[in-house]
Amino acid sequence: MKPTKQILSTIISEVKPLIGQGKVADYIPALANVANSKLGIAVYTNDGEVITAGDADEAFSIQSISKALSLTLAMMLYKPEEIWQRVGKEPSGQAFNSLIQLEMEHGIPRNPFINAGAIVVADLLQSRLSAPRQRLLEFVRGLSGDSHIVYDKVVAASEMMHSDRNAAIAYLMRSFGNFNNEVIPVLNNYFHACALKMSCVDLAKTFSYLANKGQSVHTKKQIITPTQTKQLNALLATCGLYDGAGEFAYRVGMPGKSGVGGGIVAIVPGEMTIAVWSPELDKSGNSLAGTRALEMLSERIGRSIF
Amino acid sequence: MKPTKQILSTIISEVKPLIGQGKVADYIPALANVANSKLGIAVYTNDGEVITAGDADEAFSIQSISKALSLTLAMMLYKPEEIWQRVGKEPSGQAFNSLIQLEMEHGIPRNPFINAGAIVVADLLQSRLSAPRQRLLEFVRGLSGDSHIVYDKVVAASEMMHSDRNAAIAYLMRSFGNFNNEVIPVLNNYFHACALKMSCVDLAKTFSYLANKGQSVHTKKQIITPTQTKQLNALLATCGLYDGAGEFAYRVGMPGKSGVGGGIVAIVPGEMTIAVWSPELDKSGNSLAGTRALEMLSERIGRSIF
Amino acid sequence: MKPTKQILSTIISEVKPLIGQGKVADYIPALANVANSKLGIAVYTNDGEVITAGDADEAFSIQSISKALSLTLAMMLYKPEEIWQRVGKEPSGQAFNSLIQLEMEHGIPRNPFINAGAIVVADLLQSRLSAPRQRLLEFVRGLSGDSHIVYDKVVAASEMMHSDRNAAIAYLMRSFGNFNNEVIPVLNNYFHACALKMSCVDLAKTFSYLANKGQSVHTKKQIITPTQTKQLNALLATCGLYDGAGEFAYRVGMPGKSGVGGGIVAIVPGEMTIAVWSPELDKSGNSLAGTRALEMLSERIGRSIF
Amino acid sequence: MKPTKQILSTIISEVKPLIGQGKVADYIPALANVANSKLGIAVYTNDGEVITAGDADEAFSIQSISKALSLTLAMMLYKPEEIWQRVGKEPSGQAFNSLIQLEMEHGIPRNPFINAGAIVVADLLQSRLSAPRQRLLEFVRGLSGDSHIVYDKVVAASEMMHSDRNAAIAYLMRSFGNFNNEVIPVLNNYFHACALKMSCVDLAKTFSYLANKGQSVHTKKQIITPTQTKQLNALLATCGLYDGAGEFAYRVGMPGKSGVGGGIVAIVPGEMTIAVWSPELDKSGNSLAGTRALEMLSERIGRSIF
16 A cells, blocks of 8 residues: 555554653753654655655754765765775664773774764765765755755754763774774764754655665665665664664564654665654654654555565 | 576575685584585575575574574464563674673563574473474474474484583573573473474475465465564564674675574565575674575575665 | 770670661572671680670571682692682672673683682582582581581572572583583582571681681691682682672771671781671672671771781 | 892892793883883882882883872872762772773772773862872972982873873763863873883882871871771772782782883882882783782792781
8 A cells, every 4th residue: 555645644643642651862952842742754755756744844853864874975985895894784782872892892883873883984974075064964955855954053062062972982983993083073073964954854855765776766866876775774774773673673664764853764665765753762762653653654554674 | 587596506606616715613513514515595486486506405404593483483372572571672782692681681682583582482482382392393394395304313412412501591591580491491492493404495485484474385374474474574684693684684685594504594575485505604603605695696686675 | 906895895886776778688588587686796816815796606697708618628629720720810890690701701700709700619629529518517617616507408498499690600601611510519519608507706716717827726727828828818808898899998908708698707817807797788798787897896906907 | 027138139030031921011102112121129118228129210101000199199189988989999800991891880980090090080180289290290209209200201192192092981981970171181191190200219119108007208298197098008909900909919919009111019018118110011911020029029028918
């Protein structure tokens, strides 16, 4: 069955009662102040159709969803071995910001979606791009067709004020020779990427290349090769949902990437890109109602990769 | 493109040169003595067609591949919550036989495919079946249509003589209240499951229900529900390849389960079940040439879940 | 100043108000049922004088204090390198019954006073003595001059019923080749040693060789050499108080060994042996009021090793 | 027996053959370039006598020995609870520069002699002293009576260039709220303290307060109280020799502090202060020949705390 406005609206109303059971991220005020009642979903089919329900057009802080975008840029700029000798491809089995495994594995992060791995990717972009922050912004504006996308300066500044843990991660990797630039500017870019404000519709359009063998449905541009697309989806499926990737695969069965702003992007290869938003998080840091909405959508339309 | 005898034979000859680059499991003589030159592949399509190349009909020790069969039996016998309150669904990020995470997470194994998790599953089967070992044997004989499948008694006995690490795992779980039977009989059953001797053809036929929404292609019996099938494939995709699940997803892109005997089973949902065998293992403990064969097959026939 | 009956009585009355602030060990009923109000102290000087206050003559379960006795026996039976290649001499920095470090350090326990180390010592005794349990009993009866000392059979049996964690430790060490006998009999002896019932007076007399260059004050027998005595005191000072050895050294400043029965033995080399008993434990598992009593005694008589 | 020039000279000649069996610290050139043949010892008795042998008057980089001096300063400036709520008193059971335990224990270092703990102490000094670096220099010049003691600027600068690991430690503690100043200036002071150049004679005189109930033998000034002295010696005995404190206590039996420059200070409370120097280190990072020299001295003069 194809996703319809009707199906999405029903799902939105059915998951709404879950609001109150999760917890909005509160480590910075800019996130803590978001209304927990926000709830939106957008589907962007490979035919170019946009189907939405709820707050699908309201921009929010995409946070770690940006890690998939930064990795895409790195894959466009570097040979595979240049990336994968510096960051692994395995699930971490630990919290996203832990230094324990990083020390035991000599400064090589487990994958590009835990903080350490994303900071290595930010370091890679810093080494090769003259203005990585501007480049990323142009990239998402182009892919989404939304020229109003901006960095939320308040969020980015606030993240910088709480950057000690990530600074520790960067310095630890530098002590192992796996970080090449100055720590502060790289973290600043990293936090700006996290502070991108995008709506569900923006996200679904932006990530459409992952559902379409690397070609953006919106711009028709080939962003990455079909093989790279398969690889990136594989990384998302095994590592994209913090320490809840297994549960997400079990329940939803789609490659995805979540952020502590409450957004999740999920891919049905060959068919569609989905984005949901609900700020309250479960224990793993993934949107609680958002995950449930994707699970229901998977069931209703009979789609998953498994 | 559909898999053909020609494609499989070409792949076999192309991966043959990899032999010598891996390492045959040698912790027990019965495994160490297997010729490292063995190399076989079998595809069983959902139409019931069997396509093979190399040593596809020779039986070998399936080892950890049996963990997916034991879990299937447990899913047939127990309600989901009865299983998943005792074992998790997340990748471990650690070696398959480590006790570190198990202690830190209070005796709840990360997933049913690391040793600790499989031992919990064996404990579940022990509690509910009068003769779990016989039941498992009948299960695979039925699914494969091969009534000659047996337990390799030498392997099983040899495993029991090297069972200290697994006994430590079982006792540690029992100290946390997550193990209910006597340790020795459960380990004995666990090692017998690992000592099943099956060929690539046997394995491909046996696991066909995972490619066919829970219904065995060979027997037409519904083994588990479509939802359970999706769930089990999801668990295999995130946790089925030891600490190499991410790399396997990246390169092959199919749910799978490996064993240190050198076998790997991989699933293309809706289409086919594949089994390969080559005894030499890579650093993660997965068949080196077997993984490469699956990677090539995925490329040649253009199939993966991503 | 020399310790007097007066000083000990004053200390007992001054630490009494601490009762209620700790927690009696409750993992087995036989320990949980001990009255938390028990409080005793005994000093045995190198001149052979016994000074006591409170419940100094009442026998209690010495638990881990026995680890120092078992190690003494092992030092009498083995060459140093035979012991110290199988167990280390360093503080663990972890809980006494953790398997994490044991796995990371390949089955070699950090020191002979954590459970793993004491189980290795029990394995050593098992290999060389025909009746280790009887031998230990004779050893303490002789040293204390108290022929009524017995094993508390109820405690020993109860420990065996809660032995899963220690069985896990033994099997893990066996998997690394650092355990040579059958697990159950060794654990049984280990638990019997823990179940020795001795009073403060018994303990102070028994351990007098540690204050007297290896010669028992009571029997005049040379138990171990002066060098071995120095070594054993050093091990007690750095590792004898679970993960509270640093705090104990900081406050009390004497080599010591504690047990979860609430007993502590402390040594003033060249002068005296002290034993205290108060069943309530602090967070590290050491007697709360007992530690305070030793701290006060150290201050009042101006004695410590520092 | 009292230590004599003769005894020290004999020890020096007897340990000389050990040179070549250890490894000079080489993480910065300024340390790597020190001649491995250097070997000196100085004893400073509580009567004020100086006895020396070998290169006892040659200044070397005291490195972590400075951690005991910085802690002394902190104990002079802060109430005990102000210090000990921010740093523990227990041995770490891990490498001196590990972040693993620090993360697991929420940013509270195990003791003041591992890097994390010493960085907390440096942070404490930074908060309360206007010129901590100058103050420390005056402190050691006064205690040693040697006004020529300086910071080795080359060593300090070189350490700053290899400070990534320590920066990671500081930032990790800051993320837990256990670090209050700017990271770079504190690390700079920390590295300067490590870069103090002092001879064995300087060190023995400087630390004489630890052998003399807190009163400097040289200046007659009361540096810390007798109780603080006992406490500090206790910390040195359990935590002063990296992850080799147990072995050092077992062999030498004196409170001590080592540095990767090859120096070790050891205390015989009530009698004397000893300093040795030999640049080659054992596996724990303690001077190999220096430890052996102290072990022999302990045996020859019959002195240890045990």
